[in-house]
Amino acid sequence: MGNIFLIGFMGTGKSTVARELHARAKAQGVPCEYIEMDQRIEEEQGMPITGIFEKRGEAYFRDLETDLLRRLAERAPGAPRLIVSCGGGAAVREENVRLMKKAGWIILLQATPDTVLRRVRKSKDRPILNGNMNRAFIASLMEKRRAAYEAAADLTVSVDGRKVPQICDEIARKTKALEVIDRLKKEYPLAACTLNYEDAWQLLVSVRLAAQCTDARVDMVTPKLYEKFPTVEALAAADPAEIEEIVKPCGLGHSKARDISACMRVLRDQYGGRVPDDMKSLLALPGVGRKSANLILGDIFGKPAIVTDTHCIRLCNLIGLVDGIKEPAKVEKALWEIIPPEEGNDLCHRFVLHGRAVCVARRPQCDKCCLRDICRYAIEKSYE
Numbered sequence: 001m002g003n004i005f006l007i008g009f010m011g012t013g014k015s016t017v018a019r020e021l022h023a024r025a026k027a028q029g030v031p032c033e034y035i036e037m038d039q040r041i042e043e044e045q046g047m048p049i050t051g052i053f054e055k056r057g058e059a060y061f062r063d064l065e066t067d068l069l070r071r072l073a074e075r076a077p078g079a080p081r082l083i084v085s086c087g088g089g090a091a092v093r094e095e096n097v098r099l100m101k102k103a104g105w106i107i108l109l110q111a112t113p114d115t116v117l118r119r120v121r122k123s124k125d126r127p128i129l130n131g132n133m134n135r136a137f138i139a140s141l142m143e144k145r146r147a148a149y150e151a152a153a154d155l156t157v158s159v160d161g162r163k164v165p166q167i168c169d170e171i172a173r174k175t176k177a178l179e180v181i182d183r184l185k186k187e188y189p190l191a192a193c194t195l196n197y198e199d200a201w202q203l204l205v206s207v208r209l210a211a212q213c214t215d216a217r218v219d220m221v222t223p224k225l226y227e228k229f230p231t232v233e234a235l236a237a238a239d240p241a242e243i244e245e246i247v248k249p250c251g252l253g254h255s256k257a258r259d260i261s262a263c264m265r266v267l268r269d270q271y272g273g274r275v276p277d278d279m280k281s282l283l284a285l286p287g288v289g290r291k292s293a294n295l296i297l298g299d300i301f302g303k304p305a306i307v308t309d310t311h312c313i314r315l316c317n318l319i320g321l322v323d324g325i326k327e328p329a330k331v332e333k334a335l336w337e338i339i340p341p342e343e344g345n346d347l348c349h350r351f352v353l354h355g356r357a358v359c360v361a362r363r364p365q366c367d368k369c370c371l372r373d374i375c376r377y378a379i380e381k382s383y384e
């Protein structure tokens with residue numbers, strides 16, 4: 001897993017969370033190092049942060065932060081994993097963010113000004129709050145930094161009213177998801193639907209035909225269908241028996257032909273031949289379920305979407321992104337909680353590619369897999 005840099009305003013619990021993440025990694029036998037940036041700078045400078053601010057000024061301290069992050073980012077490959085608790089201002093400087101992103105994931109811990117004030121009000125080593133230990137000042141400072149923090153973060157975790165183990169569980173799940181996304185992107189740079197289509201309505205037809213059938217077979221059948229019925233109107237006017245005659249190699253020919261016919265008639269009569277671009281309208285179309293609707297939203301309209309097909313469900317359970325969930329809607333809900341919305345659609349296409357090439361059903365080739373060191377199934381199997 002990549003290094004972790006915890007950023008956020010003072011008092012959000014970065015050091016406490018970092019120590020717990022470090023302890024968990026150690027308990028799992030993962031070589032890991034915990035670094036508290038302010039503490040490391042104090043040790044290296046031989047004086048407290050307040051002293052550095054007083055004697056050398058804030059700009060000097062910020063340069064020390066950048067220098068430390070540069071050294072961390074340039075560590076040799078294979079060095080122990082880093083869990084770094086960053087100083088409150090570290091993520092404000094663009095160079096620092098670049099260095100952290102080069103080395104790992106940036107996780108923003110978010111809290112309300114009230115939570116922050118409650119946690120720091122008795123602290124004597126917050127030079128930036130000297131003489132301003134009140135909610136209004138903290139809120140204004142947080143607001144000034146908010147945009148920089150949010151732009152820097154790979155993911156955000158709220159700490160308000162939550163205990164450290166809960167926060168760490170969420171970080172573990174979300175960073176694992178980021179790691180899976182990143183590695184599969186490198187393995188399969190092109191993430192595209194394996195069904196052939198030229199128009200949105202054709203993808204609707206193909207995805208209905210793909211139920212309990214291979215994409216390859218669907219792609220063999222659809223050219224004949226579109227040659228005979230080249231438009232929504234032509235297909236809507238067709239006798240379902242004629243459609244069935246062409247699509248029966250895909251199996252379930254009668255019900256698939258009936259759904260395709262009904263769906264095309266709705267597109268013709270209610271949408272002027274176009275495919276709607278919202279989940280509710282798509283789900284109202286005959287033969288269209290959440291999987292198909294998500295595919296249309298993601299591939300045709302570029303909207304956030306998660307397509308929970310058989311590969312997605314199987315891989316997510318093996319890897320450990322979900323725990324024993326087999327129902328598509330529940331897998332989709334669980335993934336929405338841990339995956340950045342803009343990544344969902346392509347990730348699902350990559351699950352299909354990986355499920356066909358490497359993580360094959362009933363005989364996953366873990367020794368060839370780019371996920372083997374973070375995959376729950378492979379890790380548990382290595383203990384047997």
Ligand code: SF4
Pocket residue numbers: 315318319358359360364365366367369370371372373375376377378
């Ligand atoms: S490590 Fe094995 S089980 Fe895990 S995703 Fe890779 S092939 Fe599948």
